[in-house]
Amino acid sequence: MADHDRHAPIMRPKEGLTEASSVAPSTEATTRALHAPVHQPCARDTAQHAAPWMSAQRAPLRYAALDLGTNNCRLLIARPDGPAFRVLDAFSRIVRLGEGVSRTGELSEVAMERTMEALHICRRKMDERQVIRSRLVATEACRAARNGPEFLERIARETGLNLELLNREGEAHLAAAGCAALADVQASSVVLFDIGGGSTELVWLSVKNCGQKDIRSRIRAWTSLPLGVVTLAERYGGIHVCGRTFEAMVRDSSAALATFAEEARAATDEPGFHLLGTSGTVTTLGGIFLGLERYDRRRVDGLWMKKDEVDGVMQELLAMSYRERAENGCIGRERADLVLAGCAIFEAIRRAFPAQRVRIGDRGLREGMLMEMMREDGVLRRAAPR
Numbered sequence: 001m002a003d004h005d006r007h008a009p010i011m012r013p014k015e016g017l018t019e020a021s022s023v024a025p026s027t028e029a030t031t032r033a034l035h036a037p038v039h040q041p042c043a044r045d046t047a048q049h050a051a052p053w054m055s056a057q058r059a060p061l062r063y064a065a066l067d068l069g070t071n072n073c074r075l076l077i078a079r080p081d082g083p084a085f086r087v088l089d090a091f092s093r094i095v096r097l098g099e100g101v102s103r104t105g106e107l108s109e110v111a112m113e114r115t116m117e118a119l120h121i122c123r124r125k126m127d128e129r130q131v132i133r134s135r136l137v138a139t140e141a142c143r144a145a146r147n148g149p150e151f152l153e154r155i156a157r158e159t160g161l162n163l164e165l166l167n168r169e170g171e172a173h174l175a176a177a178g179c180a181a182l183a184d185v186q187a188s189s190v191v192l193f194d195i196g197g198g199s200t201e202l203v204w205l206s207v208k209n210c211g212q213k214d215i216r217s218r219i220r221a222w223t224s225l226p227l228g229v230v231t232l233a234e235r236y237g238g239i240h241v242c243g244r245t246f247e248a249m250v251r252d253s254s255a256a257l258a259t260f261a262e263e264a265r266a267a268t269d270e271p272g273f274h275l276l277g278t279s280g281t282v283t284t285l286g287g288i289f290l291g292l293e294r295y296d297r298r299r300v301d302g303l304w305m306k307k308d309e310v311d312g313v314m315q316e317l318l319a320m321s322y323r324e325r326a327e328n329g330c331i332g333r334e335r336a337d338l339v340l341a342g343c344a345i346f347e348a349i350r351r352a353f354p355a356q357r358v359r360i361g362d363r364g365l366r367e368g369m370l371m372e373m374m375r376e377d378g379v380l381r382r383a384a385p386r
Helices: 015-019 109-128 140-144 148-159 168-182 229-236 243-263 265-269 280-289 307-319 322-327 339-352 365-377
Strands: 063-068 072-081 084-094 133-138 189-195 200-206 219-225 274-278 304-306 357-361
Touching: 063 109, 063 365, 072 109, 072 365, 084 109, 084 365, 109 148, 133 140, 133 168, 133 365, 140 148, 168 189, 168 200, 168 219, 168 274, 168 357, 168 365, 189 265, 189 280, 189 339, 200 243, 219 243, 229 243, 229 339, 243 265, 243 339, 274 280, 274 339, 280 304, 280 307, 280 339, 280 357, 304 307, 307 339, 307 357
Parallel strands: 063 133, 189 274, 274 357
Antiparallel strands: 063 072, 072 084, 189 200, 200 219, 304 357
């Protein structure tokens, strides 16, 4: 459930995004070209064997990044703009592809049909925007399900979209690439986390004096836990969550986190340490903290929250009924049964890495993929020294 997209297309990422470092594709999850059906040619197909900057006179430089997760299907289409990019179109739909996978081991037909509908929309948007290069990834639901690879073949056959099955390391690195620019530049290091539908990624990341260093050289430790808001909510239920149930979810999350918590324990002793979170969970907390009637990415992305402020919003959420959560403009009916599971994972992270403040990012894998592709193609201008 990584970022929200309950907003108008972003016209330009915040200034901080210009510092996001690129992440080299892992050897197990390389970028695949997007092949359109013969009857529906588009710009990205004709340009797939040529570097985008070589086609500048024939077609605009438009890139796409698609993240098919356990809970959401998300797409960003953007063009280079100085040292960053400008978003031209955005799409997000809750598809719950991983619904029931923790019990059955397979993607259900109903969930796959919901997902196919969303992917057809993504394909149409990419055609309309004349995308010349793309990276399309599937994460935990397709990794965990026995029929995940078969479903990816179906997607390619019916939509022409070739999704790569992103491995855990690649997912953690892309999350870091998409969000690293939000870290306080005076912090020696941060712990960055992305709470998803079926997995949670954590990265211990060096910050101070790192400049334009490649993101991989800044990662001190990382992990990807096979635990997310969908899997935890299915295990404990997400409709009626009492304090005892919430604590049980926190204990489960803490146990899954224990090995990484020991490995990165020294992070909390370093100067300026803070947490940096990206997910629907933390953006929801940010929206509620700000008292927003409807979620607004522009106000939440980059928001700082103090420890006691997070505590207060957590207690407010725990006190809400399911109906109250569903009616809240920053949560909504589709996520009302998942948000407390996400809060439990977040609470386990806070207990493992006590911090006086957390910064919230409404960005993640898609932004990391866009920056990576544009850096590889040499179409971004270096940011001016600050």
